[in-house]
Every structure is written in structure tokens, then in C-alpha cells.
Amino acid sequence: MRTRPLKVALLGCGTVGSEVARIMTTQRDDLAQRIGAPVELAGVAVRRPGRPRPGIAPELLTTDAEELAARPDIDVVIEVIGGIEPSRTLILKAFEAGASVVTANKALLAADGATLHAAAAKAGADLYYEAAVAGAIPLIRPMRESLAGDKVNRVLGIMNGTTNFILDRMDSTGAGFQEALDEATALGYAEADPTADIEGFDAAAKAAILAGIAFHTRVTADEVYREGITEVSAADIAGAKKMGCVVKLLAICERSADGESVTARVHPAMIPRSHPLGGVREAYNAVFVEADAAGRLMFYGPGAGGAPTASAVLGDLVAVCRNLVNGGRGPGESAYTELPVSPMGSVTTRYYVSLDVEDRAGVLAQVATVFAEHGVSVDTVNQRGHDGEASLVVVTHRATDAALSATVEALRRLTSVRGVASLMRVE
Structure with missing residues (x-):
């Protein structure tokens, strides 16, 4: 020695x-x-x-x-x-x-x-x-070294323990966002200023790092689409439950189908409770890595502390x-692909849209027309009405995020739509 x-x-x-x-x-x-x-x-x-x-x-x-x-x-x-x-x-x-x-x-x-x-x-x-x-989860080194000979196509995960704790409490106890945040703070899971966590900045930084490693290209936090969880409501949680889903703050990094670009995004989404990420509780993290040869790998454990x-x-x-x-060195930066980062609008997703509408004939047809005009296919529709008011819950097929966003904005302008009660992507 x-x-x-x-x-x-x-x-x-x-x-x-x-x-x-x-x-x-x-x-x-x-x-x-x-x-x-x-x-x-x-x-x-x-x-x-x-x-x-x-x-x-x-x-x-x-x-x-x-x-x-x-x-x-x-x-x-x-x-x-x-x-x-x-x-x-x-x-x-x-x-x-x-x-x-x-x-x-x-x-x-x-x-x-x-x-x-x-x-x-x-x-x-x-x-x-x-x-x-x-x-503590071994993730960077497996991606930089163990998967260096493979082609990684997708990284999907829960990368912030504070937000996962909050969303888990909202789902399991019926607590509101502020109540769950207060509990997270009292237990030491949230900082005195929780902005970096609850607004998605922390997860976006991690997504940028993983996307760069996974796709051998440079990705900065500014290029990661970001939404936090402050707008997640009890209605979102309840809507997810009715669909057999749970709400999670997900970081998703993907290589495009043609391999010519990448996307990186952080936002709340509904995922099936049967999905392995659906069962990640408390302040734990879990990350899926999907590669050509290795297939789907899952990394799970405490993500902070x-x-x-x-x-x-x-x-x-x-x-x-x-x-x-x-007398050796470890791996350095690998950014040879120089792939561009595509905007969020080009990403294809599904949407859960809950609308408060007038309870009268023709409203459903108006709503359906708006979806059709924007090229968004509807998967399921549930309608309930009472005393002149009604709710419509629409789940779409996959479409570009830009088309879905434009659809929602057009729905807001309908006089028969009193408001958008809940809006969330479905993964």
C-alpha cells in the first residue's frame, strides 16, 4: 500500500x-x-x-x-x-x-x-x-460506464423526494397541497424555501444532467421544459384515482424516433397505479432507463438527505x-452527438381535461368539435350533470403538446365552458 x-x-x-x-x-x-x-x-x-x-x-x-x-x-x-x-x-x-x-x-x-x-x-x-x-442511488456511474456500449433511448423517473412526499400525502390522506407541504417541512423533507423543489427546478437540473449522459449531447437546465406541483389540486388527485392512476412529478428525457433530436421535460403527470413508479412512496426516488440492448432498468432508493x-x-x-x-482517469464528458433539444410543443402526450360546462343540449358536440378542429383524437368522455351545471372529463389519445395546449385554450373561449377544472398530462 x-x-x-x-x-x-x-x-x-x-x-x-x-x-x-x-x-x-x-x-x-x-x-x-x-x-x-x-x-x-x-x-x-x-x-x-x-x-x-x-x-x-x-x-x-x-x-x-x-x-x-x-x-x-x-x-x-x-x-x-x-x-x-x-x-x-x-x-x-x-x-x-x-x-x-x-x-x-x-x-x-x-x-x-x-x-x-x-x-x-x-x-x-x-x-x-x-x-x-x-x-445514494447509483445512477450516474452505471450510465457513464456500465451502459457506455449501449444506446439509451429514454430516461423516466421521480427525481425529487420532497415533491414525491407531498403528492403521496395528497393521494393517501386527502391532504391539500399546503397541508402536505407543511408536513414535509416539519419532517425535514422540504427546505425553509421549497421553491427549487416544488417549482421543479431541482428535478429539471437532474434531468439536464441525465439527458446529457444518456444521449451524449449537451443539455442545460434552461432547455428542460419545467412545471412544478403548486397547481396540483384535490380535483387532479381525485380524477387520477377514478382512472386508476396516481399523480407524480416526472422527469422525462427521450430520444426522438428518428434519432435526430432529444427532449427533456419535468411536469406533473398521471400514471397508472400498476406502473412501478406509481408505487414509489414517501420521499423516495426511482428512475427508469430504457436502452436498446439492456432493456428497461430501474434504480430505486432514497434520493436526498x-x-x-x-x-x-x-x-x-x-x-x-x-x-x-x-495513474488513471475516469470517464470525461461525452457530447459527440451534438443533438438539438426540441421544444415541448413537439412532444406527443395524452391529456386529462376536466371541464365545468353548462348542462344543456349541444355542449358535448361543441367540445368535441374543438378537439377535432385541432387534430386531437378523444379516447374517453365522461359526463355528469345536475341543476344546470355539468362536468365533462375528456381523456385524449396521443397528440403533440402544442395541439393539446391550443385545444385547451380554444375550450376556454367557449361560452358554454365555465372553466377548466383540471388539466394534466397522462403518461
Whole structure:
């Protein structure tokens, strides 16, 4: 075994960072055996050095993250600060100093992963980021390495534990959105500011990263169509139940049928309860990967939290350190296909549309005409009326999202339609 220790700098010591430091300390001997060399925590960058941090020697703490990231004796920098800046600057300084990087920063990778990959390649260093997507679930490495010889056509999954918990509570207990969000916050599943989760930003960043890996092309978060769950209502949940479905926030990345483009989207959708994703409860994540040769693969497990995310970080640390000991490098960016990202309007989906309408003769014919005029085929229609008011529930066949959206807008303009009570895609 190599005797000189590999030195690691830890940038950030919050929920994830403190867990990383704890595991590095308590499992020091095991990590050394797995790597073939001892690993030493050489410094920890924090914003508040006076805060108690059990198990971390005070002399390791520093508020100068730039100095720590650029230290010439550091072999690996672990970045768990999050956000775009100063994380991007710190990671680039680490590469300039010749260090490899392990990061959990999905927002930065989704916004500017190309710059990070280019800097790593120039430095001859590794960039690993298993913890950026789906917490402890091994997903990035299987896609980058195990499926490197296969053709991935689709990635479909639940990639945010907070929103899955909220939707699960709305479905199982009848709670409203705000009530379920409050429970998620009380249990620690939701941040004090839950915007990134409930508005779909978190899942969109993960979708961008997975689409880039799956289709060997660059996809940024801005190119991912995004809808959150704040508009999901009790009527949506009830409508899904009547169809034998459940509502989930899905991230869907697909290669087009002709292979000339890709799409990436995040939005609530109804899926059958019999579908494996339909049974994913609480704050768990699950991701389907569909490939030519491998077929359908499902990855399932806890998608967030300090310990699960730290597990993924430590797995990357072991891999990077092994590469350093053996004189090798891990996989870099693969973006050779340069496929364009098609807009959401070109995606073909099904729709569930619930309309509040006047209870009189001819209304159903008017509604059906609107669907026909926009080239949208109707699969099923259910109508109920009482005291001059009625509801129509229409489920469509597959059509382009643009055609379906135009249909709904035309329906809103009908004088016989009092309102669109519920509107959701069906997968």
C-alpha cells in the first residue's frame, strides 16, 4: 500500500459536508484499504468557523475557500456548497491547481457542466458527480460506464423526494397541497424555501444532467421544459384515482424516433397505479432507463438527505483516489452527438381535461368539435350533470403538446365552458 496520504479538501460543512467528514474519519482504515492509500482530510472551508463541529479538528477549519481549493498539496477537492457561485470559481481553481473534483452540485452542472468538463480535461483530472442526481442511488456511474456500449433511448423517473412526499400525502390522506407541504417541512423533507423543489427546478437540473449522459449531447437546465406541483389540486388527485392512476412529478428525457433530436421535460403527470413508479412512496426516488440492448432498468432508493448524499460523495472519492493511485482517469464528458433539444410543443402526450360546462343540449358536440378542429383524437368522455351545471372529463389519445395546449385554450373561449377544472398530462 502507498504510504503517502492523499489529501482531501472539503468545501462546505453543512448537512452533507459534515456527514462526509464523519465518514472519512470513522471509516479511515477501511477507506485506505479500498483505495490502496491512506486518505487525509486536509482542510474544511466553512462560513462560520465558530460553530461547533463535532469530530472535526478546529485547526482544519478555514473561511478562505479559494486558498484551500488552490493549495498545491491537495489531491482531491470535494465541493458540497451548492449554487453557481462561488462553487464554479472554486472548482475551476481546484482544476488549475491539478486537483480532481467530486461535487454534488446539480445546479452548476446543469447550467455550465461543459466548462467544468473542459477544465478537468485540460488539467488531466477527474470530475465525478454521482451525488448530484438521486442521492445514494447509483445512477450516474452505471450510465457513464456500465451502459457506455449501449444506446439509451429514454430516461423516466421521480427525481425529487420532497415533491414525491407531498403528492403521496395528497393521494393517501386527502391532504391539500399546503397541508402536505407543511408536513414535509416539519419532517425535514422540504427546505425553509421549497421553491427549487416544488417549482421543479431541482428535478429539471437532474434531468439536464441525465439527458446529457444518456444521449451524449449537451443539455442545460434552461432547455428542460419545467412545471412544478403548486397547481396540483384535490380535483387532479381525485380524477387520477377514478382512472386508476396516481399523480407524480416526472422527469422525462427521450430520444426522438428518428434519432435526430432529444427532449427533456419535468411536469406533473398521471400514471397508472400498476406502473412501478406509481408505487414509489414517501420521499423516495426511482428512475427508469430504457436502452436498446439492456432493456428497461430501474434504480430505486432514497434520493436526498445528508447520509445518502454523503454515501454517493464517498463512493466518488474512492473512485477518484483509486485513479490517482493507479495513474488513471475516469470517464470525461461525452457530447459527440451534438443533438438539438426540441421544444415541448413537439412532444406527443395524452391529456386529462376536466371541464365545468353548462348542462344543456349541444355542449358535448361543441367540445368535441374543438378537439377535432385541432387534430386531437378523444379516447374517453365522461359526463355528469345536475341543476344546470355539468362536468365533462375528456381523456385524449396521443397528440403533440402544442395541439393539446391550443385545444385547451380554444375550450376556454367557449361560452358554454365555465372553466377548466383540471388539466394534466397522462403518461
